[in-house]
Amino acid sequence: MTTTAQALGDTSTYAKSENQKGDEVSSFFSARGAVIGVASVLALAVLARWYQGWASWDYGTESTSPEFSFYWMNLFYAQLILAATAFVAGIAYMWFTRDKDLTKITSKVELRRYSTFISMLVVYAFAFVFAGSFFAEQDAAWHQVVMRDTSFTPSHIVLFYGFFPLFIILGFTTYTYAMTRLPLYAKGVSIPLVLGTLGPMMVLPNVGYNEWGHAFWFMEEYFTAPLHWGFVVFGWSIMGLGGILVQLMSRISILMSDVFLPSPEPKTTAYTS
Amino acid sequence: MALEPSQERVLQELLKPNSQMSRFSRKLDYFIIAIVMFAVMGAFHIHFMLTGGDWDFWVDWKDRQFWVTVTPIVLMIVIAAFQAIFYQHFRLPIGATLCGILLILGEWLNRYFGFYLWSHFPMSLVWPALVIPMCLWLDLVLHLSRSFILTAIIGALGFALMFPASNWAILAAFRVPIEVQGTLLSMADYIGFTFSRTATPEYLRIIERGTLRTFGGESTIIAAFFSGFVCMIMYAIWWNIGNYIAQLGWTNNRLKSFMGFKKDDNVTVAEGLGGKL
Numbered sequence: 001m002t003t004t005a006q007a008l009g010d011t012s013t014y015a016k017s018e019n020q021k022g023d024e025v026s027s028f029f030s031a032r033g034a035v036i037g038v039a040s041v042l043a044l045a046v047l048a049r050w051y052q053g054w055a056s057w058d059y060g061t062e063s064t065s066p067e068f069s070f071y072w073m074n075l076f077y078a079q080l081i082l083a084a085t086a087f088v089a090g091i092a093y094m095w096f097t098r099d100k101d102l103t104k105i106t107s108k109v110e111l112r113r114y115s116t117f118i119s120m121l122v123v124y125a126f127a128f129v130f131a132g133s134f135f136a137e138q139d140a141a142w143h144q145v146v147m148r149d150t151s152f153t154p155s156h157i158v159l160f161y162g163f164f165p166l167f168i169i170l171g172f173t174t175y176t177y178a179m180t181r182l183p184l185y186a187k188g189v190s191i192p193l194v195l196g197t198l199g200p201m202m203v204l205p206n207v208g209y210n211e212w213g214h215a216f217w218f219m220e221e222y223f224t225a226p227l228h229w230g231f232v233v234f235g236w237s238i239m240g241l242g243g244i245l246v247q248l249m250s251r252i253s254i255l256m257s258d259v260f261l262p263s264p265e266p267k268t269t270a271y272t273s
Numbered sequence: 274m275a276l277e278p279s280q281e282r283v284l285q286e287l288l289k290p291n292s293q294m295s296r297f298s299r300k301l302d303y304f305i306i307a308i309v310m311f312a313v314m315g316a317f318h319i320h321f322m323l324t325g326g327d328w329d330f331w332v333d334w335k336d337r338q339f340w341v342t343v344t345p346i347v348l349m350i351v352i353a354a355f356q357a358i359f360y361q362h363f364r365l366p367i368g369a370t371l372c373g374i375l376l377i378l379g380e381w382l383n384r385y386f387g388f389y390l391w392s393h394f395p396m397s398l399v400w401p402a403l404v405i406p407m408c409l410w411l412d413l414v415l416h417l418s419r420s421f422i423l424t425a426i427i428g429a430l431g432f433a434l435m436f437p438a439s440n441w442a443i444l445a446a447f448r449v450p451i452e453v454q455g456t457l458l459s460m461a462d463y464i465g466f467t468f469s470r471t472a473t474p475e476y477l478r479i480i481e482r483g484t485l486r487t488f489g490g491e492s493t494i495i496a497a498f499f500s501g502f503v504c505m506i507m508y509a510i511w512w513n514i515g516n517y518i519a520q521l522g523w524t525n526n527r528l529k530s531f532m533g534f535k536k537d538d539n540v541t542v543a544e545g546l547g548g549k550l
Contacts, residue, residue, distance in 0.1 A: 224327050
C-alpha cells in the first residue's frame with residue numbers, strides 16, 4: 001500500500017509524520033488538542049473577567065485620567081499587537097506547512113485530519129460563546145450604569161478588541177487548515193464553511209458603524225436599537241456550521257467505511273474527477 | 274429510502290459493540306455535540322440580546338404589551354432555523370429545546386457575573402424570562418406531526434401563547450400594585466426606579482403612570498395572540514432559511530493548484546459532497 005509520505009515525495013514533514021501514527025481510534029481522534037484549546041480560551045476569559053472586576057470601577061470610568069491610560073489603553077494596545085501577530089502567524093503557519101499534493105492522500109490520513117479540523121471547530125465555537133454571549137451581554141450591564149465618554153471602555157476593550165479578534169483568528173486559522181489539508185475543502189470553497197468561520201468576522205468591522213452611531217447620535221443604551229442589528233445579522237452567519245456538519249457527516253461516513261471496514265483490497269480515495 | 278449496500282455495512286459495523294467504527298463514531302458525537310452547543314449558545318444569545326434583550330434584562334420592562342409581543346417573535350427566528358437544520362438533516366426533534374436551554378444558560382451566566390457581580394444590579398431586577406416550556410412545545414408538535422406546516426400553525430401559536438403563561442408564576446409578585454409618594458406603581462417599576470440605569474433616561478419618559486391595564490388583564494392575552502400570528506409567519510420563513518443554509522454547496526477554489534489539484538478537479542457527489550446533491 002502506498003503511503004502518503006511515499007506518494008507525496010516533496011510534501012511537508014507534517015504529512016509524513018501524520019501517516020506514521022497507529023491505527024487505534026485514539027490516534028485518529030485525540031481529545032487533547034480540543035481540551036487544551038478550550039482550557040486556554042477559558043483561562044483567557046477568566047483572566048479578562050477578573051481584570052475587568054479589579055480595574056474597571058477604580059480606573060475605568062474616566063477616559064481622560066492617567067490611570068485609565070495606564071490600566072486600560074495599554075491593555076488595548078497590547079491586544080492589538082497580539083491579535084495582529086497571531087492572525088498573520090496562524091494563517092501563515094497553515095499556508096506554508098500545507099500539503100502540496102492532496103491528490104494521493106490516503107483515507108486514513110484524511111480521516112485523522114478531519115478529526116483535527118473538528119477539534120479546531122470546537123475551540124472556535126467555544127471562543128464565539130465569549131464573544132457572542134458572555135462579554136457581549138456584559139457590555140449592556142456596564143453601559144447601563146457608566147456613561148461612555150470614549151469608544152474604548154473597559155467593556156469594549158475586552159469584547160471588541162480582545163474576544164472578537166480571538167474568535168476571528170481561530171475562524172480564519174480553521175478555514176485555512178481545511179483548505180490546505182482536506183481535499184474537498186482544497187478543491188472547492190464550501191459556502192457553509194465561509195459563512196460559519198469567516199462570516200462572523202464581519203462583526204468586527206461593524207464595530208466601526210456601532211461606534212460611529214454612538215458617537216454622533218448620542219444613543220441611549222437600548223440594546224435592541226437598530227444600530228446594533230448589524231451584529232445580529234453577522235451573528236446569524238454562524239448558522240453555516242449546520243451546513244458544515246452536513247458536509248462533514250457525508251464525507252466522514254465514506255472515510256469511516258474506507259478505514260474501518262475490513263476489506264481485502266488496500267484502499268485509497270481517488271480525488272481527481 | 275433504501276440504503277446502499279456500503280451504507281448497510283457501515284450501519285452493521287456501527288452496531289457492533291466496541292468495534293473501531295463504533296468507538297470512533299461515539300467520539301465524533303461528543304465533539305459534534307460540543308460544537309453545536311457552543312455555536313448555538315453564541316449565535317442565539319447575541320441575536321436575542323440585540324433584538325429583544327432590553328425586555329429580558331429588566332423586570333420593569335416585562336410589560337403586558339411589547340415584552341409579550343416581541344420576545345416570542347425574535348426567539349422564533351433562530352429557533353425555526355436550527356429546528357430545520359436538526360430535523361431535516363439529522364432527524365432530531367430537539368432544535369428548539371436545545372436553543373432555549375442554551376440561551377437560558379448564557380443569560381444566567383451573564384446576569385450573575387455581569388449584571389449582578391459587575392454592575393451590582395439585584396437579581397430580582399435582571400432575571401431572564403423562561404423560554405424552555407415554549408421550546409418543548411414546539412419540538413413536541415414537530416415530533417408528533419412531522420410537518421413544518423402544522424408546526425408553524427399549531428406550534429408557533431402555542432409557542433407565543435405559552436410565553437406569558439409560563440412566566441406568570443415568577444412575574445406575578447412583581448405586578449403587585451403599590452403606592453409610592455402618591456403615585457400608583459407596580460412593584461417592578463418601583464425596583465426599576467430604585468436601581469437607576471443612568472444610560473437609559475428615555476425610559477423615564479415612556480414609563481406609564483399606573484392604570485388598571487398596567488397590571489395585566491386581557492391585554493396580555495391579546496398581545497400573545499398577535500405575537501402568535503407573527504410567529505407563524507416567522508416560523509415558515511426561518512424554517513426555510515435554516516434549511517437553505519444547511520444545503521449550501523461549493524464554489525470553485527482558485528487556489529487549489531497550490532495543493533496539487535488541476536484546474537478541472539471539482540468536488541463530486543461520490544466523494545460525499547454534503548449540502549445540495
